[in-house]
Amino acid sequence: MTKLRTLLIAGFALAGSIAYAEVEATDPDVIARQGLMKEMGSAAKAMGDMASGKTAFDTAAAATAKAALVDHAGQIAAKFEKNPADPGSEAKPEIWSSWDDFLKDAKGLESAATALDTTSAETLGAGMGAVGGACKACHTTYRM
Numbered sequence: 001m002t003k004l005r006t007l008l009i010a011g012f013a014l015a016g017s018i019a020y021a022e023v024e025a026t027d028p029d030v031i032a033r034q035g036l037m038k039e040m041g042s043a044a045k046a047m048g049d050m051a052s053g054k055t056a057f058d059t060a061a062a063a064t065a066k067a068a069l070v071d072h073a074g075q076i077a078a079k080f081e082k083n084p085a086d087p088g089s090e091a092k093p094e095i096w097s098s099w100d101d102f103l104k105d106a107k108g109l110e111s112a113a114t115a116l117d118t119t120s121a122e123t124l125g126a127g128m129g130a131v132g133g134a135c136k137a138c139h140t141t142y143r144m
């Protein structure tokens, strides 16, 4: 077997295992909380892109994205209250055994999002580090 073919086969095997790991959620509560996270991801990306200059800064769009992020962060508790069994979920069981600590991480994001200053790309960028840190802090502990 040529080296290229070996590499190609290894690549497909890897792609296959990644696809296998991404089981789609079927439980409506899990789908809803993943949807909340996706929307937070869109809002954070919109602001990150403006802060970095990837997209043009727009005061109204920045304010809208900030409001969405603050609002969504405030919904984390309600959206994670239930713990249905769903192989499509990446939520760790520690969420429910350390519920108060999990809520602290949610509050941490809400505070960081509330503190965002959407006056300019620079002021927005200054606060985005704390937002990203708040996402990461919770994902490290509570997401598979």
Ligand code: HEC
Binding pocket: 030, 033, 034, 035, 037, 038, 040, 041, 042, 044, 076, 088, 089, 090, 091, 092, 102, 103, 105, 106, 109, 131, 132, 134, 135, 136, 138, 139, 142, 143, 144
């Ligand atoms: C308080 C904890 C917490 C915070 C804060 C948090 N996340 Fe999450 N996030 C989770 C958990 C838990 C999951 C896995 C949910 C599941 O699969 O059931 C997740 C999943 C996701 C997903 C995948 C959703 C999908 O389609 O499966 C994205 C994207 C995401 N988060 C983005 C973000 C972003 C962006 C931020 C910050 C702006 C953030 N998260 C902040 C806990 C958190």
